Amino acid sequence: MLGIVGIFLLFAAVLFGVWNGTMAAVSSALLAAPGECVKLVLSIGGTICFFCGLMKVAQQAGAVSFLSRLLRPLIRRLMPGCVGDQNTEDAIASNIASNFLGLGNAATPFGMKACQGLCRNGAANRSAAMLVILNTCSVQLLPTTAAALRASHGAAAPFDILPQVLLTQIGSCMFGLTLTWLVFRRSERRL
Amino acid sequence: MSLVLPLLTLGILLVGVFRKTDLMSAFAEGVKEGLQVALRILPILIFMLSAIGAFRASGGMDRIVEFLVPLCSWLHVPPPVLPLALLRPMSGSGAIALLEDLLAQYGADSAIGKLASVLTASTETTLYTLSLYLGNVRKNTGKILFCALCTDVFTVLFAVTVCRFLP
Numbered sequence: 001m002l003g004i005v006g007i008f009l010l011f012a013a014v015l016f017g018v019w020n021g022t023m024a025a026v027s028s029a030l031l032a033a034p035g036e037c038v039k040l041v042l043s044i045g046g047t048i049c050f051f052c053g054l055m056k057v058a059q060q061a062g063a064v065s066f067l068s069r070l071l072r073p074l075i076r077r078l079m080p081g082c083v084g085d086q087n088t089e090d091a092i093a094s095n096i097a098s099n100f101l102g103l104g105n106a107a108t109p110f111g112m113k114a115c116q117g118l119c120r121n122g123a124a125n126r127s128a129a130m131l132v133i134l135n136t137c138s139v140q141l142l143p144t145t146a147a148a149l150r151a152s153h154g155a156a157a158p159f160d161i162l163p164q165v166l167l168t169q170i171g172s173c174m175f176g177l178t179l180t181w182l183v184f185r186r187s188e189r190r191l
Numbered sequence: 192m193s194l195v196l197p198l199l200t201l202g203i204l205l206v207g208v209f210r211k212t213d214l215m216s217a218f219a220e221g222v223k224e225g226l227q228v229a230l231r232i233l234p235i236l237i238f239m240l241s242a243i244g245a246f247r248a249s250g251g252m253d254r255i256v257e258f259l260v261p262l263c264s265w266l267h268v269p270p271p272v273l274p275l276a277l278l279r280p281m282s283g284s285g286a287i288a289l290l291e292d293l294l295a296q297y298g299a300d301s302a303i304g305k306l307a308s309v310l311t312a313s314t315e316t317t318l319y320t321l322s323l324y325l326g327n328v329r330k331n332t333g334k335i336l337f338c339a340l341c342t343d344v345f346t347v348l349f350a351v352t353v354c355r356f357l358p
Contacts, residue, residue: 002235002282009242009251016249029248033241040240040291041233049225056221058203061210105224108323115324123330129338132324136317136339137346142199143312149291150308155299159196161308164357168313168350175349176342183334 040152047148055101063101068093078134078177081118081127088117092131102140111135126184133176139169232284239288247292268351269303271296276310276347280317280340287311306354314346 017023058064071093075082082089091114098107111131118128143165151158207214246252256270263270271293279286290311297303317339325332 002239002285005278005282005285006238006242009246012251013242013245013249016246016251016254020250022249025248026245029244030241033244034237036244037237037240038233041229041236045226045229048229049222052225052228053218053221054200054203056224057207057212057214057217060217061203061207061212063203063206105228111324115328119325119328121330122328124325124328124332124335128325128328129331129335132321132335133338133342135324136315136320137342138313138315140312142196143308145287146290146308146312149287149294150299150304153294153299153304155304157193158299159193161305161312162195164305164309164350164353165312167353167357168309168346171349171353172313172342172346175345176338179341180335180338183338184331 040149043152044145044148047151048144051102051142051144055103058101059098059103059106064094064097064103064106067097067100071096078130079118079127081125082114085117088114091117095131096134096139099135100139100141102142102144107135126181129180129184130177133180134173137169137173137176139173232287235282235284236288236291239285240291243288243292247296266348266351267355268347269306271303272307272310275307279311279314280343281319283316283319286316302354302358305358306350309354310347310350313350314343317343 013026014023017026068090072089075089075092075096079092082092091110095107095110095114098104098110114131115124115128118125118131124132142159143161146161146165147158150161204214207217243252255274259270259273263273268276275286275289275293278289290307293307294304299305299308321332321336321339325335
C-alpha cells in the first residue's frame with residue numbers, strides 16, 4: 001500500500017522534475033533524505049524509548065489493572081455485550097487502559113481477544129463496533145511521537161499541544177461513539 | 192503545562208518504588224520495546240521520506256497544495272495539512288514522515304506545525320486497526336468502517352477548530 005504511494009510520489013517527482021527543470025534538486029533530495037531520516041529516528045527514538053520504559057514501569061506497578069478497575073462501569077454501559085463474560089470484559093478494560101498509557105504493543109492482543117469474545121457467529125455487534133471505534137480514536141495520555149518530532153525541530157515546549165490533543169480526542173470519541181450507537185441502533189431494531 | 196511531564200515522570204517512578212517494582216529491569220524492558228518500534232519504522236520512514244523529499248524538491252507538492260486550496264478554504268483546513276489528514280488513516284509511518292516534513296518546512300511552533308502534530312496525535316491508523324481487529328468478522332464490518340471514516344473526517348475538522356481557538 002505504502003509502496004504504491006511511494007512509487008506514485010517518485011513518478012510525479014520525475015515528471016515535475018522534467019516539467020519544472022528541478023531534476024538536480026530532486027536527485028540531491030533523494031541522496032540527502034535517507035541520512036536525514038536515520039538522524040531523525042535516532043533523535044526521536046531516544047524519546048520514544050524513554051517513554052516506553054516509563055510506561056513499562058507504570059504497567060508493572062499496576063497502573064493498567066488500576067485503570068481497568070476504574071473503567072469497568074463505563075465499559076458495561078458502552079459495550080453491554082461483554083456483561084456476564086468476565087474474560088472479555090477484562091480484555092476490553094486492559095485494551096483501553098494500555099492504549100491510554102501508550103502501550104500499543106500490549107493493547108493490540110487484548111483488543112483482538114476482546115473482539116473475538118464480542119463477535120459471535122462472525123457478525124460485529126454494537127459492542128464490538130464501540131470497541132473498534134474507541135481504538136481508532138487514539139485515546140492516549142501522552143502524544144509521545146508527535147512531541148518527540150516537535151522537540152527534534154526545536155519546539156519551545158514540545159508538550160504544549162496537550163490541551164488541544166486532549167480536547168480533540170474527547171470530541172472525536174464522543175462523535176464516534178454517538179455515530180456508532182445511532183448506526184447500530186437502527187440496524188439492530190430492524191433485526 | 193511544563194509541570195505535567197516532570198510531575199508525571201516522578202509520580203510514575205514513585206508509585207513504582209512504592210509498589211516495590213523492579214524499576215531498572217521494567218524500564219529496560221520498555222526501552223527494548225521502544226527500540227524495536229524505532230527499528231520497525233526506520234525502513235518505511237527512509238522510503239517515504241525520500242519519496243516525499245524528492246516530490247517536494249520537484250515542486251510537485253506546491254502544485255498539489257495549489258490544487259487543494261479551494262477545497263481547503265471551504266473546509267477551513269490549511270492546504271499543507273490536507274495530505275497528512277488523508278494519509279493518516281492508511282499509514283502510521285507514512286503520517287510520521289509527512290508530519291516530519293511539515294515540521295521541517297513550517298517550524299514546530301507554527302500554526303501549521305501545531306495543527307499537524309495535534310492531528311497526528313489524536314487519530315489512529317484506522318484501516319490497520321480495523322483489519323487487525325475485524326480480520327475474522329464477516330458481517331457489519333462495512334458499517335464500522337463507515338463510522339470510523341466519518342469519525343476521522345470529523346476529527347480533522349474538529350482539530351482545526353480547536354487549534355483555531357487554542358493557538
